[in-house]
Amino acid sequence: MNTKQKRILIFGAGIVGSIYALRFAQSGLDVTLLARGKRLEALQKNGLRYNDHGMIKQMSITTIGKLEDDDIYDFIFVPVRFDQAESALSAIKNNRSQTIVTLTNTIGYESWLDIVGDRLLPGFPGAGGDMKEDVLHAQFGSEKHQGTIFGEINGQTSERVKELAKVLETAGLHHEIQHDMYAFHVSHAAVAVGNKHFYTDEGVVDLETARSERTLSKIAADIKQNLRLVELAGIPVVPSETKAMGELSEQELTAMYRQMLSNDFIIDVMLGDHAVSQRAEIKLLDEKFHEKFSVGQ
Numbered sequence: 001m002n003t004k005q006k007r008i009l010i011f012g013a014g015i016v017g018s019i020y021a022l023r024f025a026q027s028g029l030d031v032t033l034l035a036r037g038k039r040l041e042a043l044q045k046n047g048l049r050y051n052d053h054g055m056i057k058q059m060s061i062t063t064i065g066k067l068e069d070d071d072i073y074d075f076i077f078v079p080v081r082f083d084q085a086e087s088a089l090s091a092i093k094n095n096r097s098q099t100i101v102t103l104t105n106t107i108g109y110e111s112w113l114d115i116v117g118d119r120l121l122p123g124f125p126g127a128g129g130d131m132k133e134d135v136l137h138a139q140f141g142s143e144k145h146q147g148t149i150f151g152e153i154n155g156q157t158s159e160r161v162k163e164l165a166k167v168l169e170t171a172g173l174h175h176e177i178q179h180d181m182y183a184f185h186v187s188h189a190a191v192a193v194g195n196k197h198f199y200t201d202e203g204v205v206d207l208e209t210a211r212s213e214r215t216l217s218k219i220a221a222d223i224k225q226n227l228r229l230v231e232l233a234g235i236p237v238v239p240s241e242t243k244a245m246g247e248l249s250e251q252e253l254t255a256m257y258r259q260m261l262s263n264d265f266i267i268d269v270m271l272g273d274h275a276v277s278q279r280a281e282i283k284l285l286d287e288k289f290h291e292k293f294s295v296g297q
C-alpha cells in the first residue's frame with residue numbers, strides 16, 4: 001500500500017498532536033485528529049490555527065471526538081502527557097488498530113503493555129512548542145537526534161518500524177529508529193524532570209528566577225545525579241548528546257541552561273502557557289523516576 005493511502009489517527013490534539021497532524025496533512029497524508037472539550041470545539045469551528053513565521057494560518061483537518069472500535073487505522077499516534085497516557089490508551093484499547101505509537105515521556109512500559117499489549121510501539125516527539133489562545137506555536141527539531149525517535153521494545157527493526165519511517169520520510173521529518181527505546185526514555189526523563197525547579201505551587205517561575213544561579217544550579221545537580229542513577233541501574237544513557245550532558249560539570253550545565261533560556265522559542269516551551277499544564281506530568285515523572293531509580297532500589 002502506498003504511504004499516502006495509510007490511515008493515520010492522532011489521538012490527542014495538544015501541541016505535539018497538532019503539529020504532527022498539521023505536517024501530515026500538509027504532506028498529503030491521510031490524517032485524522034481526535035480532540036476533546038474546548039479544543040474539539042475550536043478545531044471544528046476554526047480548523048487548526050498555527051503560527052507560521054509570525055502569520056496566523058489555518059488548516060482544515062478531519063477531526064473526530066470519539067474513536068469507534070471498528071474505525072481502523074494503520075497507525076494511531078498517542079501524543080499525550082505521561083499523566084494522561086494510561087487513560088488515553090484505555091480509551092483506545094477496544095479499537096482494532098494494530099499499531100499504537102506513543103509520543104510521550106515515560107520511564108517504562110509495563111502498565112501500557114497491560115492495556116494495549118504488543119500493539120504498543122513506543123516513541124518520542126521530535127517537536128515542541130506552546131499553544132496560545134488556540135494558536136499553535138511549534139516547530140520540529142532540525143537535527144536527526146532531535147527528530148521523532150521510535151523503536152520496538154525488543155529492539156528489532158520490524159516491518160511496522162520500517163513503515164513508520166516511510167510515513168515520516170513522506171512528511172519530510174527527521175527521525176531515528178532507536179534500538180533501546182527504554183534506555184532512551186529513561187535517559188530523557190532523567191533530564192526532563194530537572195524542569196521541576198521551574199514550577200511553583202501556583203504555576204511557573206518568571207524568566208529572571210528561571211535564569212538565576214539558584215534555580216539553574218538545582219537543575220544541574222539533579223540532572224547529574226539522575227543520569228548517574230540511570231548508569232548505576234545498568235542502563236546506557238542514550239543518545240550520546242544526553243550522555244555528554246552527564247559528563248559536564250554543574251557549572252557547565254548551568255551555563256548551558258542559561259544559554260537555552262535566552263532563546264525565545266525555548267523560553268516558550270519551558271515557561272510558556274503550556275508549561276503550566278505540564279506541571280502534573282513533570283511531577284509524576286519525577287516521582288516515578290525516583291521510585292524506580294533511587295540508590296538502594
Ligand SMILES: NC(=O)C1=CN([C@@H]2O[C@H](COP(=O)(O)OP(=O)(O)OC[C@H]3O[C@@H](n4cnc5c(N)ncnc54)[C@H](OP(=O)(O)O)[C@@H]3O)[C@@H](O)[C@H]2O)C=CC1
Pocket residue numbers: 011012013014015016017034035036037039079080081082084087088091103104105125127128129130269274277281
Ligand atoms: N510540548 C513540547 O514542547 C514537548 C512535549 N513533549 C512530550 O510530548 C508529550 C505530549 O506533550 P504535549 O503535546 O505538549 O501535551 P499537551 O498537553 O499539549 O497535549 C496532550 C493532548 O492530549 C489530549 N488528551 C489526553 N488524553 C486524552 C484522551 N483520553 N482523549 C482525548 N484527548 C486526550 C489533551 O487534552 P486535554 O487538554 O483536554 O487534557 C491534550 O490536548 C508529553 O509527554 C510531553 O512531555 C516532548 C518534547 C517537547
Ligand SMILES: CC(C)(CO)C(=O)C(=O)O
Pocket residue numbers: 105128188192195269270278
Ligand atoms: C522539555 C520538556 C520537559 C517540556 O516540554 C519536555 O517535554 C521534554 O523534552 O521531555
